[in-house]
Amino acid sequence: MEYLDVAWKHDSADYSIRTVSEIDAQRYEIRKLDYFPDGRIGFATEHQHTPGTGLSDVPIPPPDINDPEEFVVAVISADVFERLWQFRMAADDEKTSLAVAELLRLAHAHRWDEASGFFETLCQHHCEWRPLDNLVAALRAPLEAVCPRDVVREIDTCLGGTRAFEAGLQAALELAIERAIHRSDIAALYCEYFFDGSEASSADVFLCQSFTRTDDDWASQFRQSDVISGPSIHALLNYDPERGLDPVANVIASVYAHAVLLRCFCRVMNVSRQTGLPIGFAQRDFPVTYL
Numbered sequence: 151m152e153y154l155d156v157a158w159k160h161d162s163a164d165y166s167i168r169t170v171s172e173i174d175a176q177r178y179e180i181r182k183l184d185y186f187p188d189g190r191i192g193f194a195t196e197h198q199h200t201p202g203t204g205l206s207d208v209p210i211p212p213p214d215i216n217d218p219e220e221f222v223v224a225v226i227s228a229d230v231f232e233r234l235w236q237f238r239m240a241a242d243d244e245k246t247s248l249a250v251a252e253l254l255r256l257a258h259a260h261r262w263d264e265a266s267g268f269f270e271t272l273c274q275h276h277c278e279w280r281p282l283d284n285l286v287a288a289l290r291a292p293l294e295a296v297c298p299r300d301v302v303r304e305i306d307t308c309l310g311g312t313r314a315f316e317a318g319l320q321a322a323l324e325l326a327i328e329r330a331i332h333r334s335d336i337a338a339l340y341c342e343y344f345f346d347g348s349e350a351s352s353a354d355v356f357l358c359q360s361f362t363r364t365d366d367d368w369a370s371q372f373r374q375s376d377v378i379s380g381p382s383i384h385a386l387l388n389y390d391p392e393r394g395l396d397p398v399a400n401v402i403a404s405v406y407a408h409a410v411l412l413r414c415f416c417r418v419m420n421v422s423r424q425t426g427l428p429i430g431f432a433q434r435d436f437p438v439t440y441l
Contacts, residue, residue, distance in 0.1 A: 151172055153228055154223060156168070157222040157223075170183045178209060179205040181193070181231075182194045233252070257401035289402065296399040305406065314381070316414050316418055323355055326355045333357075336376075338427050339428070352380050
């Protein structure tokens, strides 16, 4: 068996689809997952499939997929495919357990980059799964088990009372939407949060004049006047080895805080799609450049 991860590269995120497939010796699909831009995750087998997803009737990859201008094809392991498949087939409560178990496994192995990457993948590829309250609640016990009380209390103080943060983010998005409605040059709205080591950094909203959806992130262009400052985020959310926590505690504290932040974004964005424009969000780890 072979396992492929195929990303479609298009000008519009409305048509950006990602497919993960299990391929047999004759290069026909056995199982398949499709990640759609609206958050749906379709699946297909020989005997069962969801609307919009089916097994290909030609060997994979067909010749057109070999065009690097249109597609990015990567080989993944059987283990990665099985975890993605298991996650798609699980019920919401099982998804929570699987996600927490995997995060903790990576945390206890001191594999911070992989834990961070897994969480980001969870957010990007499983955006149809929104019981984020469950994920936040499920991370509380391991957080309290490894972190001093003052750290847990500080996280709760900074983001535990999330309503004020959500209100500030929604106000920034509503202002961005109001501006975008009256302008034909806006292609997307984008929320980014950035930690610069200060006590508080902001979650800003960008009115993008162009954007490209890459494998892992958005590349966008905007003017400085089209950046709307949002609410502050405490720097505790950043991975910070100087805090004196052991690596496991650092990972769990950071993942927990990011889960709370993600919950805020999802709540706001679910009620802020009046424009029909693509809306994205991510952590920015590079300096902002303006047109």
